[in-house]
Amino acid sequence: MLTGVVVDAVDVARAERFWAEATRGRIGGLRLRFVAAAEPKAAGRKNRVHLDLAGGPGWEDEVERLLALGARRADIGQGDVPWDVLADPEGNEFCVLRPGHHGVRADSGVVAVCLDVSEEDRAAQCAFWEATSGWHAVESHPWGAFMRRTPDSTVSLVLGPPCAPKAGRNRLRLEVTGGGRAPGEYLDPAGNEFHVGSEQ
Template identity: 70%
Template sequence: MLTGIVIDALDVTRLERFWRAATRGRTGGLALRFARTARPKTDKNRLHLDLSGGPDWRSEVTRLLELGATRADIGQGEVPWDVLADPEGNEFCVLRPGHPGVRSDSGLVAICLDVAERDRGVQSDFWQSEAGWHAVEDHDWGVRLRSRADSPVALVMGPPAAPKRERNRLRPEVTRAGREPGEFLDPAGNEYHVRS
């Protein structure tokens, strides 16, 4: 079962404090766990988090900037959401009202995994099996999985896939009884953690 996200951090205390405040503690029951690293971020992440901006999304973006986020340009162009980065440069999006699939006015609403079009079916099948979540939407833009029909958080997979040059700083974490714990790779080479 997908139970959390592991985030590499140069300063664990600072990043944990940021994300606790950024999500307002609303993570849909998923744990955000922080792992100390000495390696600074250098590339666009293949996995990022989406937060709901709520009806007053402009104020929410301002609040996040005051918490230590910065605006980020990853080549997104004109899009109906705001792209920010946490204090260590990890990209995340703030979704505006009316964004498809958003089921909450605040907090974590999506875990977004870059998936190349050619890998979409394999990745969808893999993550449905590994995470125990089920596909609730399958469109030309990607696939959306949820743990249950009314879950506020979705795992969204779709293109474009950022080139994989180094270990991902954000990684899904699954809990599986009887599985050997450790770090593994999904079919597209993305790291994920298993806890037993």
């Protein structure tokens, strides 16, 4: 079962504070777990996993609130899109989605966990993550496949392109429990690390 996201951080305490305030504690039953990293995120290297937050009706004010918390605007080549791309104080990209954006089911907090998946890996990745996450495919489009824990869940797991090149260990990693695997770190079919936690 998909239970959360593990995030590498040079300053764990600051990252925890930022994300608690950024999400207002609304993370859809997931856990954000921060672990110490010796090196900062490499400049110019887009993460393969990122979070989407709902901007709500006052999305412009929400973006300003996040910038005041320590986020900054980020350019990952997105061009003119109906969402805002920001980065947290550690440089990890995240998106602030505007009202009416596909799949948004809440006015604040985390509404999606996005995993980069290439076109050639898409079928294998979708099958793997549906089995591993315990979440179920609810929609499929050329730009992404959506999975949810339950039909009325406010958070989606979104798998789709573009896929950032794999260069070193991913700084954000999905975390699951169960599935018959011993606790530890594993690789998905596309070489992305993911954690298996202990069931409690």
